[in-house]
Amino acid sequence: MIKRTAYLGPKLSFCEQAAKLHTGQEQGEMLECSTIAGVFAAVEEGKAWQGIVPIENSCEGSVNETLDLLAYDSGLAITGEIIMPVKHHVMVREGLRTEEVTHILSHPQALAQCRKNLRHHFPGVRLRELPSTAEAARMVALSDKPWAALASAGAATAYGLSVIIPDMHDYPNNETRFVAISREANAYVPESKTSLLIHTRNVPGALYECLHEFALREINLNKIESRPARTRIGEYMFFIDIEGHKDDVTVQSAVAALLQSAAALRILGSYPAARFAGV
Incomplete structure (x- = not known):
């Protein structure tokens, strides 16, 4: 099987960062998937030898889709875990002011992790859920509408967006745990x-x-x-x-x-x- 790692995309998502941390120097090929279920399917069908998916956040708890896929729909094994800090920033196209924003786009977990600060800084602004934070940044960059994205600093740089409010997450110790999934179990390791x-x-x-x-x-x-x-x-x-x-x-x-x-x-x-x- 090709040494390919599937992850919840698009590129520059937190899941891609976790995948790169997990694979280290031996990254091989990376396979971008649009949904968590798609990551599971890629591994089950042999398109990737492992997948990386989010499973829980320190502030908002578990990612139920991942738990349910592990419990009911998959025979894959958990073979690793990655815990990394997650920092969310509000970003817009160049020139758009905070008071002009009508919608904020992001992943449901990201929106939940910033709930209090979003209410404080953007009262009445509509929130729109998307499959990933990076996809939110991409959509804001391509749109001519007065939208903002909640995503990583890397996504802002890649899509040419301006960060208008950094560190929007409600708690400074915001962390997400990701797990690696594979068709084959690990060999024994201590700890x-x-x-x-x-x-x-x-x-x-x-x-x-x-x-x-x-x-x-x-x-x-x-x-x-x-x-x-x-x-x-x-x-x-x-x-x-x-x-x-x-x-x-x-x-x-x-x-x-x-x-x-x-x-x-x-x-x-x-x-x-x-x-x-x-x-």
Whole structure:
């Protein structure tokens, strides 16, 4: 298979930045996709050997589309993670004043991450959702309408836009976590994380019993989040990230116990824990 990495485009998106950080010096070819589902499809169909997609933000929480694709529509494994700071800037075509802006274009997560500041600086201005921040910048650059984009400084430079308000995000420590997905699981590496998907039984104490297995073995949890099981109201699946590799003895023991108590369990992948990537 060609060493090609699929990512949520267009070029200059935060996802492309994460993909380049993850691949490092061995970038190979990059395959731009217009949707998160398109990234998954490219990997599943063999058009790319791995894909990079956003999975959660430190302020706005999880990207539900990515979680749902992992849970219900894909057999791909998580093979890596990238955590990077995300800075959003308001940008316009040269000469457009702040008070003239009628619409602000961006990705839904970016708009949500800047909600308070947008209300303060642009009361009454309409917000328009697009597949990515970079696509918002591209559309503003090509349009003759009084629009602004919420995107990265790199996008402003590439499309010849002027930043009128920098650092629009509501919280200065705004970070997004991206994951690498592949058809093949990773080989063992130390200092790993493992992502699990657990469907608990609909009985009292079911979630407690699952979490107790980790506590008994002193396995630290990094994340737990529920998503509807798509069966009936009140039934949920849980995404759980733990410290350790699926081949570690303690993790294997916990998984064996969970298989006895949970309705279903799936290991989504074990991968090296990310270090903060300042960009």
